[in-house]
Amino acid sequence: MPVVSTTTAQPLDSAEIAAIRRDFPALAQQVNGHPLVYLDSGATSQKPRIVLDAERDYYENRNSAVHRGAHTLAALATEDFEEAREVVAAFIGASAEEVVWTSNATEGINLIAYAISNASLGRGGEAAARFSLGAGDEILVTELEHHANLIPWQELAARTGATMRFIPVEDDGSLRLDDLDSLLTERTKVVAFAHVSNVLGTVSPVELLVERAHAVGAMVVLDACQSAPHLPLDVRALDVDFAVFSGHKMLAPTGIGVLYGRREILDALPPFLTGGSMITTVTMERAEYLSAPLRFEAGTQRVSQAIALAAAVRYLDVIGMDRIAAHETVLGRRLTDGLSTIDGVRILGPVTGVDRVGLASIDVPGIHSHDLGQFLDSLGIAVRVGHHCAQPLHRRLGVTSSTRASTYLYSSADDVDAFLSGVAAGIAFFGGAR
Secondary structure, eight states, X not given: OOSSOOOOOOOOOHHHHHHHHTTOGGGGOEETTEEOEEOBTTXXXXXXXXXXXXXXXXXXXXXXXXXXXXXXXXXXXXXXXXXXXXXXXXXXXOOGGGEEEESSHHHHHHHHHHHXXXXXXXXXXXXXXXXXXXXXXXXXXXXXXXXXXXXXXXXXXXXXXXXXXXXXXXXXXXXXXXXXXXXXXXXXXXEEEESBOTTTOBBOOHHHHHHHHHXXXXXXXXXXXXXXXXXXXXXXXXXXXEEEEEGGGTTSOTTXXXXXXXXXXXXXXXXXXXXXXXXXXXXXXXXXXXXXXXXXXXXXXXXXXXXXHHHXXXXXXXXXXXXXXXXXXXXXXXHHHXXXXXXXOEESSOOSSSOBOXXXXXXXXXXXXXXXXXXXXXXXXXXXXEOTTOHHHHHHTTOSOEEEEEOOTTOOHHHHHHHHHHHHHHHHHHHHHO
């Protein structure tokens, strides 16, 4: 399967974008006397009314603890909660039993890492023993990872004695795949990488990395935070063992995330968090755990957020992920083409000949990203500044921080043009001040 859909879907037209924007109350406001230009969706997306209404409707009419009560409200809440799981599972090509609710993608990756750590301590019996890590075993990541897909593996290596290795990036930010033969060996147990870089906007060669990882018996963990909101995503077709993403980046509230895992792996791994709601039998000496996904969902769950995430998924499905991807491809090209014409701007990562989403990070030598970001904010333009939780990648590219513009389905060509004009104006302003 291709990494990115090769659909010939038509991008959203201006009338459709205008209609979509009317669904998002936040986009109608002014900031610093200017209409808001929101280009920070890579950090968190805005929310449509249908999502806000879904969460409020739950609290107003069906608020109750799920999986626990025999009364009507509890039954209705449980039905909505599990229906949300089915909706999200279908969105990524999985079954409901393979979807675990988390608070965010960071928790999802930590859940996997700690479950493997518990297996390495002998927890989970024979079924979990094949996931055990120890001295001599290796965990492979890439140099472009978000800290959430790096630090949990560093900690797992420290707990188990395993060794961290990484796929380096070239000077232009592309992965140095020539090193795979030496990096992927029979010692490799886990391969974790981002589907889409949150700094560069480039799409990783998922098919190649998965094939090579599975050839040596390694499990694959896919960080889908920047792909699930923007590209058609089919976890089974991609053949990954785990995938994680956060709801707040795809129109849903904060506090809800998704961990996908192959059912046979989830059922074999020992749990991470323990307590109520994830057990079958408890004595004073021991406990037995439910099958996945409930064995990984201890305590009171994120009921309203899961229901709202399902509403967000339905909203995205109506528009069509293939059309959203086509729309962002157009905006991404407009971003990079426009930035390439502005003197003094360096676009981080490869610009041509690669698949990418509608996201671009830039460095302007002599102007700190925080200064440029504040200048843009004075014009009502919201972007991200800093290292974007990817310090190793920035260090490799020779910068400490960057300014990132990231689009979404509600972004328009006018938004991109406002950003381009703002960057040019910022360079002129700070250039004149020096």
